[in-house]
Amino acid sequence: MKAIVVRGFGSPDVLELKEVPTPKPGEGQVLVRIHAAGVNPYDTYIRTGTYPHKPELPYTPGSDGAGVIEAVGEGVTRVQPGQRVYTAKTLTGAYAQFALALESQVHPLPDRITFSQGAGVWVPYGTAYHALHHWIADHAAQTVLIHGASGGVGTAALQMAKAMGLTVFGTAGTSKGIDLVEREGAQQAFLHTQAGYQEQILDATGGRGVDVILEMLANINLAQDLRLLANNGRVIVIGNRGEVTINARDLMARRGSIHAFTLWSITPAEEADIHAGLFAGLANGTLRPIVSKEMPLGEAARAHKEILEPGATGKIVLTT
Numbered sequence: 001m002k003a004i005v006v007r008g009f010g011s012p013d014v015l016e017l018k019e020v021p022t023p024k025p026g027e028g029q030v031l032v033r034i035h036a037a038g039v040n041p042y043d044t045y046i047r048t049g050t051y052p053h054k055p056e057l058p059y060t061p062g063s064d065g066a067g068v069i070e071a072v073g074e075g076v077t078r079v080q081p082g083q084r085v086y087t088a089k090t091l092t093g094a095y096a097q098f099a100l101a102l103e104s105q106v107h108p109l110p111d112r113i114t115f116s117q118g119a120g121v122w123v124p125y126g127t128a129y130h131a132l133h134h135w136i137a138d139h140a141a142q143t144v145l146i147h148g149a150s151g152g153v154g155t156a157a158l159q160m161a162k163a164m165g166l167t168v169f170g171t172a173g174t175s176k177g178i179d180l181v182e183r184e185g186a187q188q189a190f191l192h193t194q195a196g197y198q199e200q201i202l203d204a205t206g207g208r209g210v211d212v213i214l215e216m217l218a219n220i221n222l223a224q225d226l227r228l229l230a231n232n233g234r235v236i237v238i239g240n241r242g243e244v245t246i247n248a249r250d251l252m253a254r255r256g257s258i259h260a261f262t263l264w265s266i267t268p269a270e271e272a273d274i275h276a277g278l279f280a281g282l283a284n285g286t287l288r289p290i291v292s293k294e295m296p297l298g299e300a301a302r303a304h305k306e307i308l309e310p311g312a313t314g315k316i317v318l319t320t
């Protein structure tokens with residue numbers, strides 16, 4: 001089979017398309033014929049070797065794939081060959097034509113969701129679900145700002161927050177992104193590349209502030225976010241790429257708080273809840289992953305460059 005293989009950490013050019021043996025499923029394992037693999041920003045952090053999670057070399061990247069069960073190992077009862085699935089982590093990496101996974105790492109993919117869309121489920125929608133369902137109480141009363149709403153996590157959070165009946169604001173860096181953010185559920189969208197856009201957000205709340213901010217780039221926005229919060233408001237940090245200085249008085253004045261998580265740290269019970277919720281939303285059409293670009297597997301290096309460039313409009317996926 002063909003797979004992307006990383007032999008040494010470094011620039012996107014370390015992502016090489018190679019011919020490697022197709023793995024065989026052992027006890028409790030399944031082999032998935034991957035049709036599409038999702039490219040996430042954290043795949044690029046891991047590739048550089050600077051992320052806390054560092055795989056043993058050589059490795060094949062990718063936690064998010066979608067395809068069909070090719071074969072199952074002994075003792076597997078929950079899925080069968082021929083079944084459409086998405087992966088939430090794998091044993092051998094999703095940037096490949098086949099991936100080995102634990103039975104517990106594959107989840108049914110509703111028929112209405114294409115494989116390319118399925119490749120954009122786990123990390124983006126799992127993250128959005130955890131933030132919106134496990135970290136926020138009193139849903140209907142809340143105003144949520146999705147700060148960075150045009151990318152994978154942002155579009156997932158928009159669709160979900162809208163379905164939950166929240167008042168949703170979103171930001172994007174381009175006019176194409178703004179159109180997408182409005183289309184996917186934001187009552188109002190703001191251009192985060194425009195000077196003074198934070199004032200516009202406060203004005204949109206009548207000066208009250210927002211109850212929750214889902215923050216995709218805390219190192220740039222966290223200090224200013226605290227001044228956008230309503231009383232008892234909270235920032236939930238999802239993305240961060242560096243250090244930031246805040247003034248704690250901005251929190252004190254509003255009884256505000258900052259929370260943060262990674263998908264690595266969720267509990268098994270939370271993960272089970274996430275997959276149940278995602279299946280229901282994908283099956284009933286509430287959740288519709290937005291694919292911005294499909295690239296052949298061999299162009300993984302280009303995908304890793306483009307995912308970090310401004311102007312997101314959904315997910316980049318690799319097709320096999």
Ligand code: NAP
Pocket residue numbers: 040041042123124127147148149150151152153154171172173174177192216217220221237238239240261262263264307308309310311312314315
């Ligand atoms: P993505 O698809 O590349 O989207 C990035 C988003 O950030 C886009 O909406 C982009 O908007 C926006 N952005 C860029 N500059 C911004 C700014 N100055 N202020 C606010 N937003 C800005 O990435 P993603 O998959 O949605 O992930 C978003 C972030 O969350 C990444 O840093 C990722 O590593 C992190 N993440 C964390 C977890 C976790 O477990 N905590 C899980 C998933 C993702 P424009 O391109 O329109 O400017």
